[in-house]
Amino acid sequence: xxxxxxxxxxxxxxxxxxxxxxxxxxxxxxxxxxxxxxxxxxxxxxxxxxxxxxxxxxxxxxxxxxxxxxxxxxxxxxxxxxxxxxxxxxxxxxxxxxxxxxxxxxxxxxxxxxxxxxxxxxxxxxxxxxxxxxxxxxxxxxxxxxxxxxxxxxxxxxxxxxxxxxxxxxxxxxxxxxxxxxxxxxxxxxxxxxxxxxxxxxxxxxxxxxxxxxxxxxxxxxxxxxxxxxxxxxxxxxxxxxxxxxxxxxxxxxxxxxxxxxxxxxxxxxxxxxxxxxxxxxxxxxxxxxxxxxxxxxxxxxxxxxxxxxxxxxxxxxxxxxxxxxxxxxxxxxxxxxxxxxxxxxxxxxxxxxxxxxxxxxxxxxxxxxxxxxxxxxxxxxxxxxxxxxxxxxxxxxxxxxxxxxxxxxxxxxxxxxxxxxxxxxxxxxxxxxxxxxxxxxxxxxxxxxxxxxxxxxxxxxxxxxxxxxxxxxxxxxxxxxxxxxxxxxxxxxxxxxxxxxxxxxxxxxxxxxxxxxxxxxxxxxxxxxxxxxxxxxxxxxxxxxxxxxxxxxxxxxxxxxxxxxxxxxxxxxxx
Amino acid sequence: xxxxxxxxxxxxxxxxxxxxxxxxxxxxxxxxxxxxxxxxxxxxxxxxxxxxxxxxxxxxxxxxxxxxxx
Numbered sequence: 001x002x003x004x005x006x007x008x009x010x011x012x013x014x015x016x017x018x019x020x021x022x023x024x025x026x027x028x029x030x031x032x033x034x035x036x037x038x039x040x041x042x043x044x045x046x047x048x049x050x051x052x053x054x055x056x057x058x059x060x061x062x063x064x065x066x067x068x069x070x071x072x073x074x075x076x077x078x079x080x081x082x083x084x085x086x087x088x089x090x091x092x093x094x095x096x097x098x099x100x101x102x103x104x105x106x107x108x109x110x111x112x113x114x115x116x117x118x119x120x121x122x123x124x125x126x127x128x129x130x131x132x133x134x135x136x137x138x139x140x141x142x143x144x145x146x147x148x149x150x151x152x153x154x155x156x157x158x159x160x161x162x163x164x165x166x167x168x169x170x171x172x173x174x175x176x177x178x179x180x181x182x183x184x185x186x187x188x189x190x191x192x193x194x195x196x197x198x199x200x201x202x203x204x205x206x207x208x209x210x211x212x213x214x215x216x217x218x219x220x221x222x223x224x225x226x227x228x229x230x231x232x233x234x235x236x237x238x239x240x241x242x243x244x245x246x247x248x249x250x251x252x253x254x255x256x257x258x259x260x261x262x263x264x265x266x267x268x269x270x271x272x273x274x275x276x277x278x279x280x281x282x283x284x285x286x287x288x289x290x291x292x293x294x295x296x297x298x299x300x301x302x303x304x305x306x307x308x309x310x311x312x313x314x315x316x317x318x319x320x321x322x323x324x325x326x327x328x329x330x331x332x333x334x335x336x337x338x339x340x341x342x343x344x345x346x347x348x349x350x351x352x353x354x355x356x357x358x359x360x361x362x363x364x365x366x367x368x369x370x371x372x373x374x375x376x377x378x379x380x381x382x383x384x385x386x387x388x389x390x391x392x393x394x395x396x397x398x399x400x401x402x403x404x405x406x407x408x409x410x411x412x413x414x415x416x417x418x419x420x421x422x423x424x425x426x427x428x429x430x431x432x433x434x435x436x437x438x439x440x441x442x443x444x445x446x447x448x449x450x451x452x453x454x455x456x457x458x459x460x461x462x463x464x465x466x467x468x469x470x471x472x473x474x475x476x477x478x479x480x481x482x483x484x485x486x487x488x489x490x491x492x493x494x495x496x497x498x499x500x501x502x503x504x505x506x507x508x509x510x511x512x513x514x515x516x517x518x519x520x521x522x523x524x525x526x527x528x529x530x531x532x533x534x535x536x537x538x539x540x541x542x543x544x545x546x547x548x549x550x551x552x553x554x555x556x557x558x559x560x561x562x563x564x565x566x567x568x569x570x571x572x573x574x575x576x
Numbered sequence: 577x578x579x580x581x582x583x584x585x586x587x588x589x590x591x592x593x594x595x596x597x598x599x600x601x602x603x604x605x606x607x608x609x610x611x612x613x614x615x616x617x618x619x620x621x622x623x624x625x626x627x628x629x630x631x632x633x634x635x636x637x638x639x640x641x642x643x644x645x646x
Contacts, residue, residue: 010599014592021588028579050581182581189585193626197618204614345609347599347619351592 007153011350018190018354022171022361025182029175036398039176040373041108041277046178048283050185052290055274056298057184060191061363062356063141065302066148069339070332072306073313075244075501076216076230077575079306080299084233085257088292088568090265092561095288098266099275100546101449103284104537108276110269110445111378117448117538119456119529120382125463126441127378130269131371133434135409138367139416140431144333145360146417151323152337153353161417164357168364169410173403177277177373180365184274187358188294194348194355195301195336201343202308215311230307233575246498247505255505259512263438267445270370282551289560296568302336309335312342364413372405380405429486433471439508440466440515447519452532452539458523466515473510479503582637589630596623 033039046054071079107113111130115123146161171179206212209231217227229236229243236242237249247255265271265288274291278284312320313330320342322330340352380401419426440463447454447462478489479500488503497503536542548556600620603609610617 010595013595017588017592017595021584025579025581025584028584182579182584185581186585186588189589189629193589193622193629197613197622201613201616201618204616343613344618345603345612347596347603348613348622351596351622 007350007353008346010347011353014347014350015354015357018358019167021186022167022183023174025186026171026174026179029179029182032178033174033176033399035395036376036402037395038178039399039402040369040376042177042181044277045279046181046274046277046283048278048286048290050181051274051278051283051287053188053294054181054184055271055287055291056295057188057191057362058180058270058274058366059363060188060298060359061141061366062145062148062360063137063363065191065195065356065359066144066333066336068299068302069306069309069336072303073310073330073332073335074306076220076307076310077233077299077303078229078237078243078245079303080233080571080575081245081252081256082261083296083299084568084572085252086261087265087295088564089257090261091288091292091295092564093262094266094272094275095285095292095557096561097540098445098449099285099288100281101538101540101543102272102276103278103281104543106537108377109374110267110272111374113538114445114448114459115378115382117530117535118444118454118459122444122456122460122463123378124383125460126437127374127382129434129437131374131379133431133437134270134367134371134374135412136416136431136434138364138371138409138413140420140428141360141363141367142413143417143420145356147421148334148337148356152334152341157421161414164360165364165410165414165417168361168368169407172365172368172372172410173406176402176406177273177369180369181274181277183365184362187362190351190358191355191362192294192301194351194353194358195305197348198305198336198339198343198352199301202305202312202339205343206308206311212308212311215315216307219310219314230310231575233572235576240498240502244499246502251502251505251509255509259439259442259508260505262446263442263508263512267438267441269374270366273370273373281546282548282555282557285546285557286555286560289557289564292564293567296564296571305339306332306335309339318342368406368409368413371409372402375405375409376402425484425486432474432486436470436474436507436511437463437467439470439511443512443515444519447516447523448539450540451520451523452535452541453523453528454519455523455526455528456530457526458519458521461522462515462519465518466511469514470507470511473507474503477503477506580637580640582633582640586630586633586635586637589626590634591630593623593625593627593630596620597627599623 037043068079102113105113105116107116111123111127114126142161142165146157149155149160150157171183206215213231216230220229221227226236237252240246240248275284275287278287312318322334322338325331340349344352376398443466444459444462448459474488475491476494477497478493479487479497532542553559596619600617600623604617
């Protein structure tokens with residue numbers, strides 16, 4: 001791995017063709033970018049299938065692909081909990097119960113929904129935290145990609161960082177959200193086709209699923225787990241000690257299945273923005289459901305090769321290695337690229353690298369396009385513009401601001417990437433901290449949508465309290481074997497979790513419970529500032545029920561949701 | 577918003593598909609090159625797959641255009 005491997009002309013040619021198309025799509029959209037609405041909201045014109053694929057593609061960023069393949073090696077099929085019990089129910093819930101309010105309220109962003117439903121301070125808090133979190137995430141994934149390209153391909157770190165950022169800037173600056181979304185669809189297909197060969201080849205190499213299972217047994221038993229732990233999902237979740245994630249079934253259910261996933265999929269504007277760009281209320285509702293169908297099969301694309309990698313690592317003569325962090329501890333982030341190197345000759349190798357680049361770009365463009373919207377509408381228009389004394393400004397002005405925010409976002413992301421390369425631990429820490437806002441945010445939005453008594457003061461204090469408890473929990477607990485305070489326990493160590501993931505789950509659970517409790521109590525104690533009329537379209541009980549009788553039966557969200565849940569259930573049972 | 581994304585996707589997959597198919601065809605005799613991929617000519621197969629997908633996308637894009645104008 002250290003000496004890198006050389007790409008041939010055809011690999012570069014494929015990459016170049018991809019770059020040309022990505023920028024070309026931005027270029028083709030340039031002439032439609034006449035106002036801020038077109039640039040920042042895609043003019044609410046996306047067909048459901050386009051928005052749906054963009055919806056999952058933006059989540060399929062470089063960190064997700066690298067991380068999930070690594071988790072495949074570390075935890076096996078248990079990683080699919082992030083999909084079948086995690087993402088899927090949350091996406092269905094978002095579609096059926098939350099999209100009608102996000103879309104119907106005419107809010108242009110999640111923070112703006114908070115402003116309409118609650119008050120200015122709740123919006124401000126969320127907008128600022130979200131903006132910082134998005135840029136951090138974008139910088140960290142940029143750093144991860146550049147370091148991978150440097151270590152494996154021998155590319156210059158600075159050059160690949162700046163070049164990849166420049167391409168993302170190029171197409172998001174030209175075509176705004178539409179460009180990001182259309183490219184995410186293209187990137188989705190490239191990611192699938194580029195990674196598919198390693199799935200098939202690694203399985204073929206190990207003698208199929210059955211062969212892989214057989215060769216896993218001695219490796220897994222040596223780690224102290226039952227022989228089929230890596231190829232099952234629920235079987236060993238009866239006790240935390242019996243599975244590598246270190247969580248019991250109820251921890252998975254509540255932490256991952258409920259709090260973390262609902263927090264991420266239902267409140268993260270980066271994701272919700274894709275559905276808000278849909279062309280009609282029906283399309284907006286169907287966006288997450290259409291996205292859920294391919295989403296369920298992504299584990300086979302990125303988790304299964306990770307499991308195969310674990311076998312290859314332990315197989316004599318396979319020639320497969322991963323860089324070691326310390327003796328015996330592999331750096332699993334390199335799993336995906338090591339597999340590409342293992343199996344792919346020139347040609348498809350270029351396609352595989354392009355797939356990684358595409359996943360990076362879809363993630364980063366998502367961050368940038370969500371950032372510029374929140375910046376323009378929720379920070380600039382609400383707080384900065386009024387300071388100039390001239391509150392009114394035309395749409396052209398906001399288009400300009402949106403464009404500038406795009407450039408600004410990319411530059412700060414690059415800065416964040418360099419910070420990550422210098423102070424990796426601190427950046428990890430910051431990202432952990434900022435990800436703690438999701439669970440309380442879900443609690444607050446959920447109460448706001450379904451309980452009309454929820455007040456602005458309640459929501460604001462609930463958010464703060466949930467965030468505070470999450471911090472406190474992180475400061476008081478430690479994952480086993482953590483070498484630095486960044487992983488937790490920076491106050492003192494009251495409890496040790498077997499693995500970091502268990503700690504994350506419980507942090508989220510505590511944060512959500514606290515946020516819910518505090519929001520309810522403060523809401524009951526404070527006066528509702530909004531009238532029923534204000535909250536029409538924002539709260540379940542005050543909004544006319546969503547009608548879909550005019551839609552063909554097979555395209556109704558109720559039908560799609562049933563199909564999605566049924567497939568997820570079947571998959572879970574097949575790999576029980 | 578303006579463009580039909582099926583068209584650029586179809587075009588790109590067709591171009592890369594053709595490229596890989598040709599490359600796979602030309603390197604078919606190179607046994608050493610494909611020992612990595614367990615003896616399968618992955619370039620040829622991926623190329624054909626991409627080509628078929630690309631052409632289907634292009635077809636849908638053209639059909640969509642037709643139905644809009646009539």
